[in-house]
Amino acid sequence: MSRTIQFSLTLAVLGMVLFSGCRTESESDAGRSETASSGPESTPAEPASPSGGPSESGQDETSTAGITKEPFGKTAEGVEVEIYTCTNANGLVMKLTNYGAIVVSLETPDRDGKLANITLGFDDLAGYLPRHPYFGATVGRFCNRIAKGKFSLAGKEYTLATNNDPNHLHGGNVGFDKVVWTATERRTEDAVGVEFSYRSPDGEEGYPGNLDVKVVYSLTNKNEMVVDFSATTDQATPVNLTNHNYWNLAGAGSGDIRSHELMIAADQFLAVDATLIPTGELSDVKGTPLDFTAAKKIGDDLDKIDADPIGYDHCYVLRETAAGLKLAARVKDPGTGRVMEIRTTQPAIQFYSGNFLQGGDDEGGYQQYHGFCLETQHHPDAPNQPDFPTTILQPGESYRQTTVHAFSAE
Numbered sequence: 001m002s003r004t005i006q007f008s009l010t011l012a013v014l015g016m017v018l019f020s021g022c023r024t025e026s027e028s029d030a031g032r033s034e035t036a037s038s039g040p041e042s043t044p045a046e047p048a049s050p051s052g053g054p055s056e057s058g059q060d061e062t063s064t065a066g067i068t069k070e071p072f073g074k075t076a077e078g079v080e081v082e083i084y085t086c087t088n089a090n091g092l093v094m095k096l097t098n099y100g101a102i103v104v105s106l107e108t109p110d111r112d113g114k115l116a117n118i119t120l121g122f123d124d125l126a127g128y129l130p131r132h133p134y135f136g137a138t139v140g141r142f143c144n145r146i147a148k149g150k151f152s153l154a155g156k157e158y159t160l161a162t163n164n165d166p167n168h169l170h171g172g173n174v175g176f177d178k179v180v181w182t183a184t185e186r187r188t189e190d191a192v193g194v195e196f197s198y199r200s201p202d203g204e205e206g207y208p209g210n211l212d213v214k215v216v217y218s219l220t221n222k223n224e225m226v227v228d229f230s231a232t233t234d235q236a237t238p239v240n241l242t243n244h245n246y247w248n249l250a251g252a253g254s255g256d257i258r259s260h261e262l263m264i265a266a267d268q269f270l271a272v273d274a275t276l277i278p279t280g281e282l283s284d285v286k287g288t289p290l291d292f293t294a295a296k297k298i299g300d301d302l303d304k305i306d307a308d309p310i311g312y313d314h315c316y317v318l319r320e321t322a323a324g325l326k327l328a329a330r331v332k333d334p335g336t337g338r339v340m341e342i343r344t345t346q347p348a349i350q351f352y353s354g355n356f357l358q359g360g361d362d363e364g365g366y367q368q369y370h371g372f373c374l375e376t377q378h379h380p381d382a383p384n385q386p387d388f389p390t391t392i393l394q395p396g397e398s399y400r401q402t403t404v405h406a407f408s409a410e
Helices: 003-020 025-029
Strands: 066-074 082-086 093-097 102-109 113-115 138-141 149-152 157-158 181-188 192-198 211-220 225-231 240-243 259-263 266-272 278-284 313-319 328-332 338-344 348-352 373-377 399-407
Touching: 025 093, 066 181, 066 399, 082 192, 082 211, 093 192, 093 211, 102 399, 240 373, 259 348, 266 348, 328 348, 328 373, 338 373
Parallel strands: none
Antiparallel strands: 066 082, 082 093, 093 102, 102 113, 138 240, 149 157, 181 192, 192 211, 211 225, 225 399, 259 328, 266 278, 266 313, 313 348, 328 338, 338 399, 348 373
């Protein structure tokens, strides 16, 4: 063997030894995550992620899974915003931004394996900065409505913005959908995702107490989008958090959702007044256009709803009350075969059929009924209705709620 060859081999061996001793920052961080302890007003979620090993498709879990981060634009105040692209082992893609902790898009396969984005939204940050229909947003401190923007705690009355005249809606003029969150990438053997955290200061939008809130969006190798909420406070305050995705399982921009087949696991809904505030009465769905106890097309009875504009915007009280994840809804698009099944620890789900969409630029050009929402949550106006499950978080307690969206195709 020549001296040249010996020298080359020595360099190669040394290089292999040095490389094997290195580990990237992302590898050392892999698998780290934080969980909030559950308190009296929440139930701990059942594990949503699968155990380690090959994915259901037979692919190696590490073959395609990953997270990338790119600039998404700047707010009017000049704050830089990022977009995170999360890809699971089966090739599903979830995009998130730290502005509003928003789900920008979610790509899932149809029965032929073709990927398409199934959530409504915008291509860039500029679309989200003006007022929009809460596309993909994390909503809080209190999702849905509070009557006349007022509630009382410990004998003190609090006044909130009436941004849905005459009521308060989705946290007010500058809710959680309009703030920049702190983002941390999360990787485990079973999932990729992003944890968003935000401190809502005492008095923000009229709410009492400093509220520290986290939401983790995860895309698992079981083809699930898991949403984990947690929060703590230093003063008693209402908390009701949800994700506000607009879904179209045929693909965003493909047309209306009337042909989607929907089942909601609820026998009752909350009766409401003309301004969509619950009257306190739980009404039976049987014999009404609101009956989705058996799967039926959304459009079958939509035009029978007595509302202006016509359509669904109702809170359903889920049938199961046991602790842990429970079935809330199942939706199928017959054309593509895509199926979404929702399980949650929350007691209710708001079904909204996109009635107010009018195709404007601030709505992404989406027309009426081009998307639907299934928002897991506590009851609207709960701070003013003592017979509803409480939404008041106390100091020393920990709020935690989980919702799992499982995707498949038939």
